[in-house]
Amino acid sequence: MPALTTSLHGLGGLKPLPALMSVLVGLAAFAVVLWQTANHISTMAHEGAHALVGSTMGRKVRSVRLERNGDGSTLLDPATGPGFVVAGIVGYLGPSGFGLLGAKLISLGYAGAALWLAVILLAVLLPLIRNWFGVIPVVVTGGSIFLVLAHATAGFVTVVACGLTWFLLLSGVGDVLVHNTRAQDAQTLRNLTYIPKALWVGLWLMGTILALIIGGALLL
Secondary structure, eight states, X not given: OHHHHHHSOOSSOOOOOOHHHHHHHHHHHHHHHTSGGGHHHHHHHHHHHHHHHHHHTTOEEEEEEEOTTSOEEEEEXXXXXXXXXXXXXXXXXXXXXXXXXXXXXXXXXXXXXXHXXXXXXXXXXXXXXXXXHHHHHHHHHHHHHHHHXXXXXXXXXXXXXXXXXXXXXXXXXXXXXXXXXXXXXXXXXXXXXXXXXXXXXXXXXXXXXXXXXXXXXXXX
């Protein structure tokens, strides 16, 4: 398939967007954050962070679910010990963490690599999904990114990578503010550690805001 092969963008050689263009893409991403259905993207990053760190900490990922209303859940086994606590902490930091990584790659001229990484992570997440609806956003998002990589111009690849990165950085902060102490992760961590939910929310808020500041500076 030479046409497809020659049109796929490599992992490097793509220049970051000019500052003004990056700001405009950031504003567009902020508008998307306000669009309720876009919650599925940040939920995939949230649950993906639980699963990735949980498996790294020696936990078996039993299932990941993505619900129609934008909620999600990840079942790890065993659900005890320091490793489970660490996996519980990273959920609300997940979108910001992935966004910060994307911002760094884009700033180095590797916008294509940022999107390829997203495709790979979604491909790893897909076999862990245990409800039919959850398959849809993973396949649609991963497939859409792949089509951009396969057929779009280098400039458009950079725009998409920048927009997705801004979205993750902004939604990371937004998710913490919206769910606040009502977050199930905060309750779970409170039960395991006896540390008040408000302190966990404060930790998440500081982490996501710091990631937004650093990531925004890299993109600009």
